[in-house]
Amino acid sequence: MGVMRIGHINIRVLDMDAARHHYENVIGLLYVDEDPQGNVYLKGWDEWDKYSVILSPAARAGMNHIAYKVESDADLDGFRARISDYGVDVEECAAGALRDCGRSLRFELPSGHVMYLYAEKSFVGKSVGTVNPDPWPDGLKGAGVHWLDHALLMCELDPENGVNKVAEATAFMEKVLDFKLTEQVMAGPDGDVQAATWLTRTSTPHDIAFVGGPVKGFHHCAFYLEDWSDVLKSADVMGKNKVKIDITPQRHGITRGGTIYFFDPSGNRNETFAGLGYLGQPDMPVITWTEDELGRGIFYHTGELNEAFTEVYTEGA
Amino acid sequence: MGVMRIGHINIRVLDMDAARHHYENVIGLLYVDEDPQGNVYLKGWDEWDKYSVILSPAARAGMNHIAYKVESDADLDGFRARISDYGVDVEECAAGALRDCGRSLRFELPSGHVMYLYAEKSFVGKSVGTVNPDPWPDGLKGAGVHWLDHALLMCELDPENGVNKVAEATAFMEKVLDFKLTEQVMAGPDGDVQAATWLTRTSTPHDIAFVGGPVKGFHHCAFYLEDWSDVLKSADVMGKNKVKIDITPQRHGITRGGTIYFFDPSGNRNETFAGLGYLGQPDMPVITWTEDELGRGIFYHTGELNEAFTEVYTEGA
Amino acid sequence: MGVMRIGHINIRVLDMDAARHHYENVIGLLYVDEDPQGNVYLKGWDEWDKYSVILSPAARAGMNHIAYKVESDADLDGFRARISDYGVDVEECAAGALRDCGRSLRFELPSGHVMYLYAEKSFVGKSVGTVNPDPWPDGLKGAGVHWLDHALLMCELDPENGVNKVAEATAFMEKVLDFKLTEQVMAGPDGDVQAATWLTRTSTPHDIAFVGGPVKGFHHCAFYLEDWSDVLKSADVMGKNKVKIDITPQRHGITRGGTIYFFDPSGNRNETFAGLGYLGQPDMPVITWTEDELGRGIFYHTGELNEAFTEVYTEGA
């Protein structure tokens, strides 16, 4: 019961042709649909629901909203009450407000990011089917990602002025949506400022994450790869396509995952991510990174944040 | 709420010194404790609870019991009622009945295997700690497994005589313990005999599995590896130690995982297993394998079951 | 100066359409040419010479000949004299006798297998070109092998009757063609029977190998993969295509390489092979495997030879 996983993300792109080339031929998502407003719907080959990415034509890059799927329609009623009780405005949207989805809840996280919850989305099925399936389908393009895995949202953080939207968003996710905090960065002179958090509902290390920054923003969304060898392949694909890479293959200290970061043609950051031995569980002790080891937490090998990682982002709504 | 994951397995071994060498130096579990009865307690470096394997000296190999951890103590009351209502005898055991655990429920699956549920076990912590942890600890031995991942229990299957303990155990896990069926083998002339099943509570492909056989038995327990390269390392370790290998590195069709099977010195089958891109979810469509493709389901590369895999097992209690 | 590497192999196939599907779509070689006799010429994407495999339609499977490329045309004169001086008949064939090749030497190894040496073959180039090349080309099919790596020839071995064609072929390769013996299996009650050998001219572990058997035969030819992760991919491809697999992913003790063995539709054995840390050198001490450890030498993980490996082969000419 409750939230199952990330359902989709709605990304704003400046040039739809360039964006489609990127998300389809480079990242390897599959085109599934387009609506009259010109929004394009994509899915990973290993996802069964109709779409996990919506590309929306826009004048400025960024994220419009992020959506999570709950287990049953009845869960929506429960969450509507809990969200409202927490003091957050919540709107129930009719079926179809999210294309091919049932009714949904729309609300803003304390960080200002727009989130939807929904219980139903049209079923399409994995590319490999459900009877005697192959482990992977033929004809994959580019990095051939499995699924949309998580997103990292940038939240306003200004502890000297008492502003910590990371902590507020985190508390909301824990208390209202029953997410489990897996890892956190504690900053500030007294180490009491929750400056970045990773939370999960599955047993992966994170289904959503928050990081402090100057304003509300969209840091990245991540797509799943099978393992470390696919991280190399994914980076090779970026090289072949001359995609702007932010971070070459490396292991995160936080989550232990294998990763590369790069940018879509509109400047939105993407990640391809491979889980490398991690079982998120409700009783797993929270892992804490101190501010002086934050670099190693993010990029375990160098132990240093590159400037772009913290300073480049797109809009959070 | 509910069952979180596999908690531990109690394995019977004929020669404790040989068993300890195997589970500690070859598989790479850590010794944590021993009780006056000579039972030895082991854990994986990445587990935080005190133990996940109990080795018990015995005259015959096999499994004594398997235990799953539930999220809260209150869950035990709910499960006690549900199990009993389902018509299965259930006994509440006092704290300490399972060493270093809180109170527990003891019952037999419809297949006859003994299962415990418990909510509390002494906390030891991962070898890498919780503050600025490294991704893996120094000094790992052998295959250096992360954690106990799952077990496969052999259930009596004789459809001509109306006996199908696979289906009965599966129904129990789904209906009473809220496990999700991820994959199944449907056999028989009409394809209506559920001959093997895989079920999960985490988002991994399976936390327990059942396979039909002549009698109740213990097929194997599996330990988790980081990725496919560690499957090679694990197999190399078996070669170096002249461990009897059942199946060399291969991919399962079912679960897609990378695997090797081998035997402990008592003849109990072990697996080291690496997840390779799979997200178990309540709404994931059940994957069905037909009997003619069962070989490929188990061993995707050859598409053939070896005789040992189906005919060699140890006792289920 | 001298022999550089394996140049090509001429394989007999029973059904050309099935063979082309196998070598092109499954193994991933590229079609380059066909001659009026119906022979089909193929190359790996990473090879620069015109072809490395010739498929010849035939009533019985097997190998017609194997060819090695020497560094310069003048080398052929030197080898012609050395071969002849060694007491082996050698024939000089005009340019074009081997399609698109310069003049060549044709002779039988002491084991009876037909070998050619040549210095020139038409240049086609790697698929990635020579200016700012990508590390791999787009559009690879199946296992996407790099190049023909080596072959294993079966030689008559009957030590009780004083027959050891393995030792004779090996001595010829060492003394006449300047190959370096890297590894050997010593069998017999006194451990003095050279029962299998691996020899190289490059710094890979082997460019040719010989194994004892009841008659002259063709054991397998091997194609090169980038690394262990491609061994998994290659095995997945075999599973997807329902290719008959002999040996699933495993490490050789001999050569340390990662490997799978499988059969082409005619019954010829193929290998896809990834080097895993080995530098063949003239001064590297010869590695010796004793007969009791032969199984581990061939298949390091199980330490056991499967029956098929030693008993199934095709014709050596």
Add this chain to the structure above:
Amino acid sequence: MGVMRIGHINIRVLDMDAARHHYENVIGLLYVDEDPQGNVYLKGWDEWDKYSVILSPAARAGMNHIAYKVESDADLDGFRARISDYGVDVEECAAGALRDCGRSLRFELPSGHVMYLYAEKSFVGKSVGTVNPDPWPDGLKGAGVHWLDHALLMCELDPENGVNKVAEATAFMEKVLDFKLTEQVMAGPDGDVQAATWLTRTSTPHDIAFVGGPVKGFHHCAFYLEDWSDVLKSADVMGKNKVKIDITPQRHGITRGGTIYFFDPSGNRNETFAGLGYLGQPDMPVITWTEDELGRGIFYHTGELNEAFTEVYTEGA
């Protein structure tokens, strides 16, 4: 006949204890000897000759000399004549001038770097032995490198003033020592300035390389890893040991190899390198990188050189 491979490198270090910790516990070389002058001799576990690295205490970091092993003692006479005939001063040193080596030739490359050739060095053997060896030994430390693989020497390059020591050193290696040019960077407005070169005697992509810079310098020496998964492990080891990393896991366009770069405690750059599908051969067409694609040639994923890579180096003698 001729040069076989890199034999050893003599590296200057500022703090021997720190250097030994780095080369032994982090890189994973084995200590073999120490001389009265305080030079420390190390080898890789997979090397059979006594040492491949000499650490020399010094006030400034850098490389004292690099040595290559030739196949036979008689080769030294031939090379002495050829070097001298080329107009380069060459000195014959008595056995023992290089510790535990036979007589050697000492000369300066046209770039000014000191090189030795020798034919004999005391034999120690691989850690896994020569009879039924395991694929890797127990007890490896850190990155557990196999062998010293190659070095990159910085050569003065000032084409506007007619200075190109890269081209001069390359011509010497090709014409006098029979190295094969595998790849080159052509720079300058007309693309006719050979600004970096990679040369080989084995069938690996390079046994030595030269890159242009402001002065003679030592860019890095590289140690061999089994495959891409060991590149991750190596980078993890650097992270665990807080070693200063220059470049995290990435693929070279040039050589296609998997790589990380990092610094020893004295500031000398090291690389751990895994070959990923490359067969150097005398007839392989030379691969040329144009200046505008140099970044991609060095770092295929980003396509950009980092500043440190070109500007940080230690002394070449």
